[in-house]
Amino acid sequence: MTLLDAARAVQLNAYAPYSKFKVGAAIRTKSGAVYSGCNVENVAYPEGTCAEAGAIAAMCAAGDYDIVEVAVIAESPGPVPPCGGCRQKLAEFAEGEAKVTMATLSGETLVMTVAELLPGAFGAEHMDQV
Known part of the structure; x- marks a missing residue:
């Protein structure tokens, strides 16, 4: 089974x-x-959870923390990129060159890197670590 599958x-x-x-x-x-x-909505918008955030939570719950590849899929006219918050979440656990494949149910894909999705990302290097 592929990541997109x-x-x-x-x-x-x-x-x-x-x-x-x-x-x-x-x-x-x-x-x-x-x-x-997968995304999980709630009647009290915006209290839902994005699909990417759910996958990251499952990863962390398993004690794993280093993302090397991501796949996102939705029924949409074009490939859907992660929202801004999820881009930041992905950047927390992935290097900039990590591949992100965005796809539609009909098979259209767009591949970018985490760095391309979130140029100028806020990172730990911006925090005062002293």
């Missing part, structure tokens, strides 16, 4: 009764493990 499989489980916009995400870590997540 894993994202497609979990996309079906998204809980999106309000937007009807189901998103699936899968991440591969340096260890080779794959973690998946």
Whole structure:
């Protein structure tokens, strides 16, 4: 199963009764493990969870922290990039060259890196570490 297949499989489980916009995400870590997540909405907008955030939470719950590849899929006219908050979350756990594949259910894809998605990312180097 490819990373995109894993994202497609979990996309079906998204809980999106309000937007009807189901998103699936899968991440591969340096260890080779794959973690998946789907968006989970809540009637009290914006209290839902993005698919990427769900996959990252599953990764951290397993004690894994180094993302090397990401796949995101949704039923959309074009590939859907992670939202701004999820771009920052991905940058927390991935190097800039980590590949992000964005796809539609019809098979269109767009591949970028984390650095291309979030140029000038805020990072730990900006914090006073002294």
